[in-house]
Amino acid sequence: xxxxxxxxxxxxxxxxxxxxxxxxxxxxxxxxxxxxxxxxxxxxxxxxxxxxxxxxxxxxxxxxxxxxxxxxxxxxxxxxxxxxxxxxxxxxxxxxxxxxxxxxxxx
Numbered sequence: 023x024x025x026x027x028x029x030x031x032x033x034x035x036x037x038x039x040x041x042x043x044x045x046x047x048x049x050x051x052x053x054x055x056x057x058x059x060x061x062x063x064x065x066x067x068x069x070x071x072x073x074x075x076x077x078x079x080x081x082x083x084x085x086x087x088x089x090x091x092x093x094x095x096x097x098x099x100x101x102x103x104x105x106x107x108x109x110x111x112x113x114x115x116x117x118x119x120x121x122x123x124x125x126x127x128x129x
Contacts, residue, residue, distance in 0.1 A: 028120035
């Protein structure tokens with residue numbers, strides 16, 4: 023198995039107002055985006071080319087939207103990347119860039 027292109031833990035994953043997990047994982051590996059619970063169970067996954075990642079205009083800087091398989095998920099990552107060696111999820115902006123890069127899309 024190849025090294026993941028993007029991984030984040032401690033991510034709150036929800037569907038609008040309903041929280042699915044407060045310490046989930048987001049992983050991009052082998053051309054797929056996976057949303058996982060804190061226990062590693064799959065919430066949803068899709069080929070990264072079929073995923074739309076964006077920044078909601080109405081939310082704080084730590085939020086990102088991910089559309090997978092016709093479902094919209096709200097991801098609460100970090101406002102800023104954590105300092106080297108510090109725990110915490112990466113910035114939402116970095117997640118959006120990773121999805122676009124993995125799908126072979128620019129901006």
